[in-house]
Amino acid sequence: MSDPAPLQNPKGVGGRTLSDTVYEQIYERISAGTWPEGTRLPTEIEMADTFGVSRTVIREALLRLRIDGLVASKQGAGTRVIGAPSQHVMEFAAPGSVADIQRCYEFRVGIEGEAARLAAQLNSKPRIADIEAALEAMDRCIAEGGLGADEDIAFHIAVAQASENDYFVRTIHSVTNAIRIGISIAATLSTRSTAERLATANREHWAIFEAIRTGEAELARERMQAHIESARRRVFVGR
Structure with a gap:
């Protein structure tokens, strides 16, 4: 799996939080098929480094994706994509x-x-x-x-x-x-x-x-x- 592109404007703007920005861009990669269903996502440390944010921000974004039913985390197995929204959203x-x-x-x-x-x-x-x-x-x-x-x-x-x-x-x-x-x-x-x-x-x-x-x-x-x-x-x- 190729590395994702760096975040665009990773700092929260217009009242949006960092976790909003990370959530949206992970969501976009899942919907576009860059990270298709079944993909094991990079670790929190790797994503924090890639996106230029803290692990806390990554955890917040992943929590919302779990609530959406798009990813699931399992102890020792990391986080995997379990569903994909329409790429047209x-x-x-x-x-x-x-x-x-x-x-x-x-x-x-x-x-x-x-x-x-x-x-x-x-x-x-x-x-x-x-x-x-x-x-x-x-x-x-x-x-x-x-x-x-x-x-x-x-x-x-x-x-x-x-x-x-x-x-x-x-x-x-x-x-x-x-x-x-x-x-x-x-x-x-x-x-x-x-x-x-x-x-x-x-x-x-x-x-x-x-x-x-x-x-x-x-x-x-x-x-x-x-x-x-x-x-x-x-x-x-x-x-």
Whole structure:
């Protein structure tokens, strides 16, 4: 296996961390086939030397790749590539944005999970009706063959509004661009039809809604977190 090229701009820029930069470039090499499935990656020491960063940075990047399901580590056997995302992900994401989009999904898991929990606790009938209306709009979008980005975002905003906490609402509004990019990547690269992919996402939405409607706070949080993790996998891992 040939040595990878040195990192470009290895120092974190624009608020991005060193581990973001390393994560993205290892991700890119895996998706491009430079390090195909089954490849044993260089040691932490070797990668730290190659990328010009500390072993701590390498460990952080590899941890996120393990969470993605792209690499696995075994005592005494090192780290191997066990899965590969589509090589086209890097083409559809803006330069330097893959790690940022990934960070957005990580952030949303905690934030939106808590918003769903509060929505279920408060159990406001008018707010629940708004969530249901957003889901019905998504159902119509699926029937009409649309992409569903606006409807998807409307659902997440409706759940945030049902928390009756404006900080959650403003947070979701602040990440709508990243959500749209993720939806576009998933739609472009998915091996499934748009209708099938949207139907899967909306089944997850309806399950969240049902937990909110019945006031099951912890279940609502768990289902929202599971949905966002599934959405992340659909974008970055293709499953």
